Amino acid sequence: MTLDQGIAGHTYIVETLNLAPRIEKRLQALGMIVSTPVDVLNNKNGGTMIIKVRNTRLAIGRGISSRIVVRS
């Protein structure tokens, strides 16, 4: 599944990132790398969501959340 399908209150594990290199490297710098757990805190219908990675809250748009493959 992709992260945008995540449900608020659940935790997922990152499998792959399929993003533009700039954004991908930025997320990796924030610690979002393979097998990092990601908590979904809020998910609006549009795929705009708030996640928590390594104790940092991030707001991400659908363009990012729909391209992060995760498993529960």
Add this chain to the structure above:
Amino acid sequence: MLGLGKKERGKHIPQGMEHTGAEPTEGMTVAFIGNPNCGKTTLFNAYTGANLKVANWPGVTVEKVEGAIDSHGVHIHLVDLPGTYSLTSYTMEEQVSRNFILSDDVDVIIDVVDASALERNLYLTLQLLELGRPVVVALNMMDIVEKRGMEIDLHRLPEMLGVPVIPVSALKRRGLSVLLHAAIHHKDHVHPDRLIHNHSDETHHKHNHHQDFAMVYSDGLEDKIDQLQNMLKSAYPDLFNYRWHALKLLEQDPEITKKFPLEGIERVVDRSYETDIINQKYSFIEEIIQEVVVNQAKRAAATDYADHILTNRWLSIPIFLFVMGVVFFLTFFIGDMLRDYFESAIDILSVYATDGLLSLGADEMLISLVCDGIIAGVGGILTFLPNICILFVTLAVLEDSGYMSRVAFIMNDIMNHLGLSGRAFIPMILGFGCSVPAIMASRALENKTDRYRTMLVTPFMSCSARLPIYILFSGMFFPEHAMVVAYSMYLIGIVVALICLLLLNLFHRQQADNALLIELPEYKRPSSRTVMISVKEKVKDYLSRAGTIIFAASILMWFILNFGPSGYGDMAHSFGAILGRGLVPFFAPIGLGYWQISLALLAGISAKEVVVSSFAVLFDGVNINSTTALATLAASMGQMGFTELNAYCMMLFSLLYIPCAATIATIHAESHSWKWTALSVVFQIAVAWVLTFIVYQTGSRLF
């Protein structure tokens, strides 16, 4: 304790060259770096106070903040580097930071680390250690860590990193002296202090790097680093820090790869090893966290709970509107209460000036220039200072509390429909304060089209300079509903900006990639110091504008209104009146066809407050601060046929037409294009005219 520098000290850059009372023995430069929202600016401000020098780094639009302090007998030049998560060359900020650290201009780096997000912050720390400069870690926000029941082993952490770690509280100003002391003593420590790691897996690499570097990579990567280092050493014998350059080559960093071409590099760097390097850094960070942090599982319940409500799907937008409503209520209500005091002071000043000049035997013309021109114009503007102060305080509080970045999330879906990211909404909100910093804030948007569109509509957000216009006209013509009328201007500004974006998106469709990415910091109690410093800067700016542009404009207005082809006197036949009459045909269809109004609006291009100050000069030094004088003025304007509708049109046009000269200059500086600047000026005048036309024509038929 720290001997905070004298006022001028922060402005001087030459290190150690300044003659101060204590005569410091030596000088050094300390650079502050850290993740965004780690409290770096608060810490920096704790040392320098408001004595900052803000400029741009040479050649780029990245802000450079500098200050200075004398401590422990050393004159220390402080440089605040941009907040950043990493040191790649993907962004200007990161390039500027790392090039500065690599240069000889810096002696020690203070890495400000948010202890409550240690894991993510250490990533930057590990990169800094690799740059090969003396590093001291300032562990900030320890109080939050303690409050959550977590503990950080302050003995183990320095052992694992090989550099001093000093716990500080920027907010409570604790540990400040100790931190500087550590920085001074660590000045020449390029090599790590004693490193003690408990790595379980034995390395088979030929060097035991664990003695030399905190961050050691897998044997495969270390082999490649060795190979690249050897290649670099023969090709670039004078290079500083081969290991860092080798790592950057492995990452295929564009800047370094281009700067240091190596023959046969493809044999070693067969692909980008950036992801491997990031992953291995984070593995080491996980190892550190495991050894150093106790009770990690505690949650930050307060922020989660607040976000549950403030970013709630249904409540978030009403709450946001309510918050902005409170901001404006405070601005108008509390500000007006304070304004009374300012008004009395200006009145007294005017009376004293007249008396004083009379007693000196000054002639009528000079008295008129001073009282009707300068005091009426500049003084009239100064009385709005309380309103503007409160507006800036509330905006700074919203920013410092962490709410502002939530707004990007809240508005993201709406902004996506308009072809922009939610992040573009932040410059727009800052536009309520002043368009100049707001337009600069649009730098945070990566997409160029996004930036240009944001710059185009940001001036529609009603800035504080327009506030005096609303206060004056709504107070004069809508005394009962002044606050509602003024608030309506702010709403109209937002709506017009959004509609313009919508239309732009219809004509030139841009596929929103919806790549919002913004950190939401923990909510915190805003630091009064940070807020005060930010407000002080802006108030200073406002006052200097009153002293320069508005002062000059007031004199100029007085001059062109009191002199005409026939000489001094008779305002109705002055140069100003002639100029104003020439503009009347343009303004008549929108209900502003009076030469006085036309002239005031023209003058308002220099700065929007000038609309009000010219108004004071125009109506013969009418005291725009006295309620009775204003009622009389409103009545006499009513006789000219200038009614409530005209007044509303006046406010509406003032809201939307060309931003001030300073904004135009900023648009040019940011876009580097006169064509674009001219286009946006014409666009704004057109929007203002068309909308006011619609309102006036509809209104005059209805009423």
